[in-house]
Structures are given as C-alpha cells and as structure tokens.
Amino acid sequence: MMYSEKVLDHFSNPRNVGEIENADGVGEIGNAKCGDIMKMYLKIDNGIITDAKFKTFGCGAAIATSSMATELIKGKSIDDALKLTNDAVVEALDGLPAVKIHCSVLAEQAVRSALSDYYTKQGIDPLPIVGEIKEPEE
Amino acid sequence: MEKRFIYADNAATTAVSEEVLNAMLPHFRTAYGNASSIYKLGRDAQRDVEEARDKVAKAIGAEPKEIFFTSCGSESDNWAIKGIAETMAKKGKKHIVTSVFEHHAVLHTCEYLAKHGFEITYVPVSDKGLVDPEDVKNAIREDTALVTIMYANNEIGTIQPIEEIAAVCHEKNVIFHTDAVQAVGHVEIDVKKQGIDMLSLSGHKIHAQKGIGVLYVRKGITLPNLIHGGAQERNKRAGTENVPAIVGLGVAIEAATRNISEKAAVIIPRRNRLIDGILQLPYTRLNGDREKRLPGNINISIEGIEGESLLLMLDQYGICASSGSACTSGSLDPSHVLLSIGLKHEVAHGSLRLSIEDDVTDEDVDYILEVVPKVVERLRSMSPVWEKMMNGEEVK
Ligand SMILES: Cc1ncc(COP(=O)(O)O)c(C=O)c1O
Ligand code: FES
16 A cells, blocks of 8 residues: 655654644544544634644554644634645645545544534534534445 | 664565575576476476475475465465365355454455355354364354364464364364465474365465465365366366476475474564563553464554554564554454454554564564554554543543
C-alpha cells in the first residue's frame, strides 16, 4: 500500500497534536469497523477558529488526515470549516489509497462534531447548521 | 542512538540466501534446459529438479515421489483441500474439519467449498492459541473427507500438537493435511513419524524465492490433477518446471533443516528478551503460548494504540515488523487469529508481530527495546483511547 510523501510527512510530524483546555468545541468520532477514534478540539473567537488540536487513535491515514484537517481549518471562519470536505483533505494530502478514504471522512466528521458541540454549548441547536454527524461506514 | 536497519518480519517473507542464489544463477543463462528435453541440457535440468525433490523429501522424512512442486504455499493448500474434497465427494463425504485460525489460503478455500455443498467444522483454539486434539476428534463424522490444521500459526507462532491430531484422524480413518508453511525450518518435521498425510510448504519463508511451493502427498492418496497439460509432476501438475526456483528451494530447505536446534538455541534467548522487554510496558500482553511457539515469533498486543501507525513509526527507525498478517493489511477487520484467542477488537488492532532469525543480533534486540517503548509512548500520548483508559473510563 502506498502512502504519499505528504501523508507520511503529516504522519511523522503531525501538526496540532494535543488538547485545548477550555475548548469552545470538542468533538469525537469513531469508525466502528476499523475501531479508529478521532477527538478534535476547537478554540473559536468571533466566528473564527483560532486554534485546533486533535488526538487520534488510528492508522497512519487517520493521523495524517487529522493533522491536515486541523491545518485546513485553523484561522478560517466557522462557515469555511463547515465546508471542509473529506475530498479536500485527501487532495491536500496528495491522495489516499482507496481503503483509506474512510479515514478522511472521519477527519471531516470530527471537525463537524466539534462545531456541533460549539453550537450546543452556545445554546444553539446545531442540527440546522451543522447537519447530522455520520459515523463513516466502510 | 544510531539508526539501524532490522528486518524482523521473516514470517512475511525472507531474503534469498547467497547459497540459494548461487545455486539458482546457472539455471537462468547456462543450464537453462527444459527438464522434458531429451538432450543433455534437458537431462541435466531434469536431474537437478529430481535432486531438489530428494532434498525436500529428506528434509521432511518423505519419499521423493511424494513431493510435488507447486507455485506457492497457497496453491499447495488449495490443491490439497479442493483435491481431496473432489475425490471424497464421490464417496459421499462432504465434510471438512479445520480450525478457526488457519491462514486465508485454507480458510477461503474452505469457504469456497462451503458454497459448493460442503460442510465445514471450524474447531476453536484455546486462549493460548492451541488446537485441542479432542475437539478435532469430536468434530470428525462419518462423512468427514479431510482434516486440515496448520502446523504453526503465522501470526502468533503457536505450534500445534500435530502428532496427536494426526493420530485422532487415523483412528477415524480420515486424511490429515497440515499447512506447515511457517513451521518448516523452525521445528523438526518427520511426516512418517508424525503421521502427516499431506503437507504444504512455501519457499519464500525459508530463504528460497517467492513463488515456489511444495505439496507432500503420502503415497496411496490419490489427488486429482491440478493443471492439465504436459506430464510434469507425475502428470498431476502440468507446466514446464521452474527449474531455478526448484533448485533454489532444494538448497534452501536443506540449509533450513540442517541445524534447527542450534539456530533455536541462538534465537530463543533473544526472542525471550524481546518478549520480556516489551511486556514491561503497561497494558501489554503476549499472544500465544509462550513455550509452544516458533523460536523467532513475538506477538504482543499493546493497548491504546493502533497497529498500522505503530508499524509506520517503527519503519522510520528502520525496523520492519508486522501487525497481524501482511495479507490482511488491506482490510479493516482486526486479525481473525487474534480474535480467535479471545482478544477484544480494539486490543487486536494494536498488536505487534516480530519474527526474527539468527541474524538479529543482541545489539539489534537492544535497539528494538529502546525504540518500541519510545514509539508506543508517542502514539499513546496522542491517543484518545489511551486517555480514556488512564481516566478509568470504559473503552467500547
Ligand atoms: C501459514 C501460511 N500458509 C500459507 C501461506 C501462503 O504461502 P504463499 O505466500 O507461498 O502462497 C503463508 C504465507 O503467506 C502462511 O504463513
Ligand atoms: S483505517 Fe479506519 S480510520 Fe484509518
């Protein structure tokens, strides 16, 4: 199985690993089949994601996509972060093997799950804004 | 710490040894005859093939005419199982006994037969990864065509009580096949003494090339022809012999079985040091019986981390290892072998298999024991599962 240089780079030197204390939004998502779990922490000021961190239990692609996803949303508005697709994460990583595409879905959904938590904490129903969080199926 | 390169995945495949390569090379450019040809170049090839057959036979206590060359271990398994199934079905025997933790070459063949009217009984294995001959005995029925149980497991290295299993099969007059791909060259095998009717082995696990295997078939057992065509392999498997590969396998099996106990005496202490060293990490467990295991096999579950990322990090330190079986790396399911010995899914996902030979030195062992804890700690520090475990939360 071939991982791109970018994937290996983000795996070996993952950006934004860790937790944010008093995060404004925390999301966790897992894939029942492969057992992988991602936890995403967001710091949000005035609708802007000022910091993003993650913890991941999972394969190389799970770690690399978590790392890339946090990079892609940092400094962006919530609206932009909600538009982040797994395809964009895959593209930014120069592709993923077919069996590993679901790992990028996990990253996408982890971001959404953290945003959903943010809205809930604000007393706003996240469903109309974020939509449903899907545990990726293989 | 200076980076090393350590190949600790000999259960996946091995390097072709210099001795084997040197024996093979003339057969590409000078001694390239077709073993079926009448002139000297052909006769020489024929002689070399038969010499290799003698060596294989001698290595496992068989007779040369009981040895059939195939293209790989998987082919040998397929031929043995489907062949006996075909023969026995004519006698109304359409039941096969195997174990839950066989290699996929056996399991998928059995699943295929199950779709074609056969019934398969999968005997369980203990939490130590051992088949109980009593279970095999109880599984055998009037209509049992074949029992196939692996000699040594490819993931956890456990060595099965082959002689006892063979005995219960013979008591009930059932043919016994064993996949000995992982066992050959690591444990003493004598098919006659142990009562093995059929045995599969593969060259690339014992320093021959990839793509050469053997099926031993005790005389008296008739197996349908596998490939129809020329008269090679006593009419049973047509196709011009792969002379270089066959010659290489002959040399390889001779070398591999020459000094099994001397090699084990070197490897076992190193293996034990690796096992004990890695088990010092909290939340780890050894998979498979400690004593009844291949000399070079280490299989340890490390909770809170996932196998693939562990392997990728070890790779960065120059350590080639495996997590479960290389053949299943394309699938998301945890190893069926680890599940069969009772591991929970998330524990099975974080397993590390090292399979060493005597070229892994004491210094290499030191290096591995320095690297593994470092890598495990790094991965655990970024694992939400580990965090939960440390907080005493239930991990699903
Ligand atoms: C136990 C066992 N059986 C069968 C095989 C298949 O052998 P081959 O790769 O030669 O087809 C392997 C190795 O992959 C194995 O470990
Ligand atoms: S294999 Fe499931 S997240 Fe990577």
